[in-house]
Amino acid sequence: MNFETTTPLLTAEEIGDSHMMTSVDTPVRQDAFERSDEEKIERIAGLFRGIMEELGLNLDDDSLNGTPYRVAKMYIKELFDGLDPKNKPKLSTFDNKYGYRKMLVEKDIRVSSACEHHFLPIVGRAHIAYIAESKVIGLSKINRIVEYYSHRPQVQERLTLQIYHALRSALGTDSIIVVIDAEHLCVSARGVKDENSRTTTLEYGGAFAKEDYRKEFFDIIK
Numbered sequence: 001m002n003f004e005t006t007t008p009l010l011t012a013e014e015i016g017d018s019h020m021m022t023s024v025d026t027p028v029r030q031d032a033f034e035r036s037d038e039e040k041i042e043r044i045a046g047l048f049r050g051i052m053e054e055l056g057l058n059l060d061d062d063s064l065n066g067t068p069y070r071v072a073k074m075y076i077k078e079l080f081d082g083l084d085p086k087n088k089p090k091l092s093t094f095d096n097k098y099g100y101r102k103m104l105v106e107k108d109i110r111v112s113s114a115c116e117h118h119f120l121p122i123v124g125r126a127h128i129a130y131i132a133e134s135k136v137i138g139l140s141k142i143n144r145i146v147e148y149y150s151h152r153p154q155v156q157e158r159l160t161l162q163i164y165h166a167l168r169s170a171l172g173t174d175s176i177i178v179v180i181d182a183e184h185l186c187v188s189a190r191g192v193k194d195e196n197s198r199t200t201t202l203e204y205g206g207a208f209a210k211e212d213y214r215k216e217f218f219d220i221i222k
């Protein structure tokens with residue numbers, strides 16, 4: 001198996017921010033962000049009301065009445081706010097003044113996403129490490145970038161790659177590893193109903209192509 005990363009280096013703008021499609025981009029339409037959030041919420045509420053009505057629910061009931069709006073607002077402002085490039089966190093970096101050259105590991109970062117095939121939750125943890133060259137990044141920015149790309153209808157493989165590429169372009173190094181370990185509710189709560197299976201995906205490059213670096217990383221996150 002070839003562990004070298006062969007994906008070409010993309011800038012942050014090319015990933016998700018532009019309409020140029022690459023294999024790691026979430027497939028969104030050209031006109032995806034022409035309507036305002038408020039317009040989208042209103043339209044989605046109407047559409048979701050239709051789904052509920054078709055299921056036979058009585059929308060006059062107090063408890064159900066506000067659901068279409070709540071779902072619509074949750075989609076636009078929380079679950080899927082990572083679709084819109086205006087919500088992308090600024091990945092400001094600092095000069096590596098102290099010359100720290102070893103691995104920095106941030107583990108157990110919460111992943112809360114939704115699978116794009118069933119719109120059911122994907123919940124798990126991300127573990128990320130990088131070896132700084134000239135630039136370092138604020139730790140909370142790593143959490144923010146995981147959150148941003150998680151807040152889209154996703155597949156775990158693409159989520160892993162998007163996080164890797166965003167960090168790579170911010171940090172100017174390939175020496176990054178991203179591991180995601182998650183449970184998919186479309187596997188555990190429906191279909192084969194396997195509550196115990198989890199899915200692990202990883203992407204890495206640079207120094208992490210060497211097995212001893214990966215081993216050190218996996219020993220730390222264990």
Ligand SMILES: [Zn+2]
Pocket residue numbers: 115116117118119120184186187
């Ligand atoms: Zn699914």
